[in-house]
Amino acid sequence: MTARHSDCVHCLMRGQSIFAGLSREEVCELGMDVQDIHVPAGTTIYHEGDPAQYAYTLRQGGIKLVKSLPNGHAQIVRLLHHGDLLGFEGLRTDRHRHSAITLTGTDLCRLELRALDALSQRLPAVREAIFARWQQALQEAEDRIVELGAKKADARLATFLCQWVGAYPQQRAAPFPLTRQDLGEFLGLSTEHVSRIMADLKRHRLLHEHKGQIEIPDPQNLFLYASSDGTRA
Amino acid sequence: MTARHSDCVHCLMRGQSIFAGLSREEVCELGMDVQDIHVPAGTTIYHEGDPAQYAYTLRQGGIKLVKSLPNGHAQIVRLLHHGDLLGFEGLRTDRHRHSAITLTGTDLCRLELRALDALSQRLPAVREAIFARWQQALQEAEDRIVELGAKKADARLATFLCQWVGAYPQQRAAPFPLTRQDLGEFLGLSTEHVSRIMADLKRHRLLHEHKGQIEIPDPQNLFLYASSDGTRA
DNA sequence: CGCGTGGTTGAACATGATCAAGGTCTGTGG
DNA sequence: CCACAGACCTTGATCATGTTCAACCACGCG
Numbered sequence: 001m002t003a004r005h006s007d008c009v010h011c012l013m014r015g016q017s018i019f020a021g022l023s024r025e026e027v028c029e030l031g032m033d034v035q036d037i038h039v040p041a042g043t044t045i046y047h048e049g050d051p052a053q054y055a056y057t058l059r060q061g062g063i064k065l066v067k068s069l070p071n072g073h074a075q076i077v078r079l080l081h082h083g084d085l086l087g088f089e090g091l092r093t094d095r096h097r098h099s100a101i102t103l104t105g106t107d108l109c110r111l112e113l114r115a116l117d118a119l120s121q122r123l124p125a126v127r128e129a130i131f132a133r134w135q136q137a138l139q140e141a142e143d144r145i146v147e148l149g150a151k152k153a154d155a156r157l158a159t160f161l162c163q164w165v166g167a168y169p170q171q172r173a174a175p176f177p178l179t180r181q182d183l184g185e186f187l188g189l190s191t192e193h194v195s196r197i198m199a200d201l202k203r204h205r206l207l208h209e210h211k212g213q214i215e216i217p218d219p220q221n222l223f224l225y226a227s228s229d230g231t232r233a
Numbered sequence: 234m235t236a237r238h239s240d241c242v243h244c245l246m247r248g249q250s251i252f253a254g255l256s257r258e259e260v261c262e263l264g265m266d267v268q269d270i271h272v273p274a275g276t277t278i279y280h281e282g283d284p285a286q287y288a289y290t291l292r293q294g295g296i297k298l299v300k301s302l303p304n305g306h307a308q309i310v311r312l313l314h315h316g317d318l319l320g321f322e323g324l325r326t327d328r329h330r331h332s333a334i335t336l337t338g339t340d341l342c343r344l345e346l347r348a349l350d351a352l353s354q355r356l357p358a359v360r361e362a363i364f365a366r367w368q369q370a371l372q373e374a375e376d377r378i379v380e381l382g383a384k385k386a387d388a389r390l391a392t393f394l395c396q397w398v399g400a401y402p403q404q405r406a407a408p409f410p411l412t413r414q415d416l417g418e419f420l421g422l423s424t425e426h427v428s429r430i431m432a433d434l435k436r437h438r439l440l441h442e443h444k445g446q447i448e449i450p451d452p453q454n455l456f457l458y459a460s461s462d463g464t465r466a
Numbered sequence: 467c468g469c470g471t472g473g474t475t476g477a478a479c480a481t482g483a484t485c486a487a488g489g490t491c492t493g494t495g496g
Numbered sequence: 497c498c499a500c501a502g503a504c505c506t507t508g509a510t511c512a513t514g515t516t517c518a519a520c521c522a523c524g525c526g
Contacts, residue, residue: 078375131367134368138322139322139326141374141378142311146302148378148421180473192475192517195475198474385481386482413504422483423483425506
């Protein structure tokens with residue numbers, strides 16, 4: 001892991017960050033120790049239950065947030081993309097509520113929670129930006145509850161894949177660093193079952209996979225598959 | 234449905250409400266049109282997709298927040314108890330993201346979203362209080378994702394029942410206005426399956442049910458049942 | 467090479483959904 | 497007061513979905 005002092009003023013992501021609303025001067029005077037860090041794939045950035053010291057912005061790469069059950073089973077609670085925040089629950093809970101594990105090599109900026117808290121008290125725009133993200137996370141979590149509670153395996157997987165590629169609108173083929181096991185832990189399925197459904201989708205030419213990239217030739221079609229009476233309960 | 238003007242200053246719930254941090258004088262001068270309303274069981278307070286005009290505080294009774302899938306299936310996203318907030322997503326989204334349906338007769342206070350928004354801009358304490366609830370809702374939603382994704386039916390039901398009675402610590406027996414269908418829509422199960430598991434729990438004397446009340450003689454025991462390798466994926 | 471990780475496939479099994487029927491309770495109207 | 501309708505619950509039988517266990521394959525890497 002490499003770390004160096006970050007230059008927020010010239011940060012490429014400033015426009016989408018929690019500092020988006022601030023003037024150049026304000027950003028200059030954040031008075032915060034912001035670190036630019038890089039971590040390789042498969043690194044645990046923090047563990048569930050750890051005292052929360054830092055929050056992060058994901059600048060590049062993919063991260064999974066995982067919760068473990070006492071019986072040794074894991075559930076991926078959220079998947080983070082370019083631009084997402086993590087560790088901010090530490091503003092309210094003093095301990096991390098999940099483990100954060102990189103799926104790829106990632107670039108992050110790391111903020112001290114104490115300083116961030118103080119700062120966000122001072123600058124309402126920052127606080128608002130954080131809360132807006134929380135609200136969005138809640139919305140997504142509720143959508144996921146619906147997915148898990150009311151859809152069948154194939155429909156869940158199909159909707160998920162649609163959403164995933166939707167997060168990379170520019171490319172034809174989206175990077176896809178998830179293993180079958182990751183997919184299983186995200187969708188509440190066994191890796192074998194995920195594997196079978198993926199094979200099925202490929203057989204029906206609804207999906208292509210090459211070297212860590214996926215492509216959905218006709219999203220409409222896969223979406224139909226996703227909705228096609230994929231119901232339960 | 235009955236409605237009358239509310240007297241926030243003397244509200245019994247002021248201590249736990251979003252106005253908790255305010256002085257008596259500040260509450261007096263909220264300058265908001267707060268309505269005290271009562272609705273019978275089975276009423277839809279608002280529909281998913283409706284333009285959001287009001288937010289509510291639940292003073293008494295139970296409410297379910299429901300999302301429907303295109304194929305006519307419903308998922309209960311959250312269950313609200315005495316003291317919970319609803320409709321506040323309207324502060325950010327302009328439309329309600331779920332339907333709110335009463336499980337019992339309920340007392341609510343109704344706030345205008347526009348006025349509430351203005352107010353919360355003015356009084357940081359109010360804004361903070363709302364955000365604290367959002368953060369908590371997110372946490373609970375993530376816990377539910379874990380339940381739905383990583384546990385089996387019986388374990389899900391058992392943990393849910395434990396939590397439910399936990400929300401009524403004062404009484405031995407907790408009020409239980411949920412139908413088997415509600416339970417199914419909450420836990421992602423068919424009503425029949427819920428019925429069977431409930432029967433099983435009763436057979437093992439882990440649970441009693443009388444006239445809309447439930448009692449868990451030995452929560453420890455039911456908790457064991459809930460954790461007992463109730464794993465999946 | 468030879469190993470390890472991740473992916474695939476098959477067969478047996480378990481869990482839970484679905485379909486169907488009957489039961490209980492409550493409120494309503496005769 | 498009784499009959500009846502409607503909602504909710506229960507139970508059984510059958511079927512579908514998804515898990516588990518086991519073997520095997522493909523690939524990247526030492």
